[in-house]
Amino acid sequence: xxxxxxxxxxxxxxxxxxxxxxxxxxxxxxxxxxxxxxxxxxxxxxxxxxxxxxxxxxxxxxxxxxxxxxxxxxxxxxxxxxxxxxxxxxxxxxxxxxxxxxxxxxxxxxxxxxxxxxxxxxxxxxxxxxxxxxxxxxxxxxxxxxxxxxxxxxxxxxxxxxxxxxxxxxxxxxxxxxxxxxxxxxxxxxxxxxxxxxxxxxxxxxxxxxxxxxxxxxxxxxxxxxxxxxxxxxxxxxxxxxxxxxxxxxxxxxxxxxxxxxxxxxxxxxxxxxxxxxxxxxxxxxxxxxxxxxxxxxxxxxxxxxxxxxxxxxxxxxxxxxxxxxxxxxxxxxxxxxxxxxxxxxxxxxxxxxxxxxxxxxxxxxxxxxxxxxxxxxxxx
Numbered sequence: 153x154x155x156x157x158x159x160x161x162x163x164x165x166x167x168x169x170x171x172x173x174x175x176x177x178x179x180x181x182x183x184x185x186x187x188x189x190x191x192x193x194x195x196x197x198x199x200x201x202x203x204x205x206x207x208x209x210x211x212x213x214x215x216x217x218x219x220x221x222x223x224x225x226x227x228x229x230x231x232x233x234x235x236x237x238x239x240x241x242x243x244x245x246x247x248x249x250x251x252x253x254x255x256x257x258x259x260x261x262x263x264x265x266x267x268x269x270x271x272x273x274x275x276x277x278x279x280x281x282x283x284x285x286x287x288x289x290x291x292x293x294x295x296x297x298x299x300x301x302x303x304x305x306x307x308x309x310x311x312x313x314x315x316x317x318x319x320x321x322x323x324x325x326x327x328x329x330x331x332x333x334x335x336x337x338x339x340x341x342x343x344x345x346x347x348x349x350x351x352x353x354x355x356x357x358x359x360x361x362x363x364x365x366x367x368x369x370x371x372x373x374x375x376x377x378x379x380x381x382x383x384x385x386x387x388x389x390x391x392x393x394x395x396x397x398x399x400x401x402x403x404x405x406x407x408x409x410x411x412x413x414x415x416x417x418x419x420x421x422x423x424x425x426x427x428x429x430x431x432x433x434x435x436x437x438x439x440x441x442x443x444x445x446x447x448x449x450x451x452x453x454x455x456x457x458x459x460x461x462x463x464x465x466x467x468x469x470x471x472x473x474x475x476x477x478x479x480x481x482x483x484x485x486x487x488x489x490x491x492x493x494x495x496x497x498x499x500x501x502x503x504x505x506x507x508x509x510x511x512x513x514x515x516x517x518x519x520x521x522x523x524x525x526x527x528x529x530x531x532x533x
Contacts, residue, residue, distance in 0.1 A: 153199040160487035162443035261287040266412035302410040311360035378404035462504035
């Protein structure tokens with residue numbers, strides 16, 4: 153199986169069995185309604201072994217760079233928003249004798265651009281390998297002084313604040329904890345009733361400072377109080393001290409943008425079937441995850457283009473699930489460089505007709521229930 157066809161097939165978002173995806177792929181490539189048997193799943197398995205684990209992530213880096221160049225990545229007061237989080241994965245694997253077989257339970261860490269709905273980078277980790285803070289540290293080289301990192305309550309620590317300030321990376325993280333947990337200065341701030349305050353965090357422990365190569369000295373931070381629409385009080389910590397450029401009343405909406413990475417994980421798991429993989433080895437799992445993340449990015453860019461070209465209202469949003477359905481038949485020819493400009497315009501017009509109205513500050517209570525994890529044999533057709 154040629155390398156371009158192999159990569160293009162994986163980027164279409166494989167959700168069915170391997171042989172079914174192969175037959176559908178070549179049928180779409182030839183614009184035929186009947187399935188086309190051209191490559192066997194054994195040939196696919198042999199070809200993917202030769203595919204580097206960095207090939208698809210590097211393609212995704214190129215895609216995100218092009219999206220930024222063409223203005224698809226907005227800025228918040230001159231800064232690019234980057235949300236970081238991790239999600240538990242339970243892959244649909246079965247018992248096998250494959251060498252270097254993948255583990256069913258792993259952690260997926262991601263850096264996400266909430267303004268553009270694009271996954272900047274992602275990596276898989278073992279459950280017991282390291283914590284989410286360490287995963288974040290391994291990706292800090294992707295960030296610069298023009299980025300603003302959005303973090304949830306699982307990340308705050310004295311050494312991480314010191315490290316981010318040392319690397320000149322702006323951040324906004326939620327820091328209040330239940331009971332007597334968290335930083336003492338945050339508890340004092342909650343009791344004070346102030347809307348914002350500058351406080352000093354104690355220096356990191358010597359061991360943490362040595363391990364993460366961060367300054368072992370007290371760090372000044374800014375605390376901002378935010379009251380959610382349901383009345384819940386949140387405390388946000390940041391190193392953006394300019395109150396004229398970054399007023400306190402803007403941090404509530406800013407932190408809310410972090411939720412888009414949660415929606416991205418849900419979209420990948422339940423619409424692109426991220427936990428349904430096409431192989432049993434760790435190499436296959438890593439390739440599938442990278443491919444589906446890039447497939448989701450391609451769908452996002454198609455939805456953004458359709459939204460702009462149709463001149464929709466700001467409150468109207470493209471249905472991403474329908475965008476995947478409409479775009480998939482065209483992806484084989486599009487990714488392999490075929491002349492499909494006319495067909496692409498028709499697909500974009502079709503995508504733009506499937507919209508919904510987004511309502512601000514609308515929330516629904518999440519029901520407590522076990523997450524559905526299907527067996528590998530129960531793939532959708």
